[in-house]
Amino acid sequence: MYLVYKPEGSDEQRWEYNPRKIMSAEREALEKRTGRDFSDFTKAVANGNSGCRRALLHMYLKREHPGVRYEDVDFAWDELTLVQTRAELIFIREQAAEHASPEQREAMLEGLDQAIAEAEDDGSEGGGKVLPPIVA
Numbered sequence: 001m002y003l004v005y006k007p008e009g010s011d012e013q014r015w016e017y018n019p020r021k022i023m024s025a026e027r028e029a030l031e032k033r034t035g036r037d038f039s040d041f042t043k044a045v046a047n048g049n050s051g052c053r054r055a056l057l058h059m060y061l062k063r064e065h066p067g068v069r070y071e072d073v074d075f076a077w078d079e080l081t082l083v084q085t086r087a088e089l090i091f092i093r094e095q096a097a098e099h100a101s102p103e104q105r106e107a108m109l110e111g112l113d114q115a116i117a118e119a120e121d122d123g124s125e126g127g128g129k130v131l132p133p134i135v136a
Helices: 024-034 038-046 048-065 086-099 104-118
Strands: 002-005 011-016 080-083
Touching: 002 048, 024 038, 024 048, 038 048, 086 104
Parallel strands: none
Antiparallel strands: 002 011, 002 080
16 A cells, blocks of 8 residues: 655655565554544544644654654645555455445446556566554
């Protein structure tokens, strides 16, 4: 999964977002900033929580520009997105096919099939095992 930041009038910035690879000091800073434990934080990011996404963007920007302050991080909603890779979408589709209610299954699978067709490859060879994006 990628966090993609495309501020109006500027170049796109993209970071691989894998909650399992965020270092402990950064996890603790995210927890402190958002008031959520890391498991809840990752779920909130996936669910579109603006405050959690802002904290995550701040973390990535701070890696590249150590002087950037949280107060300086501001974005329009359409400037920051999470983009899932094809492998992640295939994993989600498999889960939906198995667990979605019959009433929802067809529409969900149709939407996921379209997203898979349009998705970017994750760059890995052989399509290794995809772990769920949420840290439990």
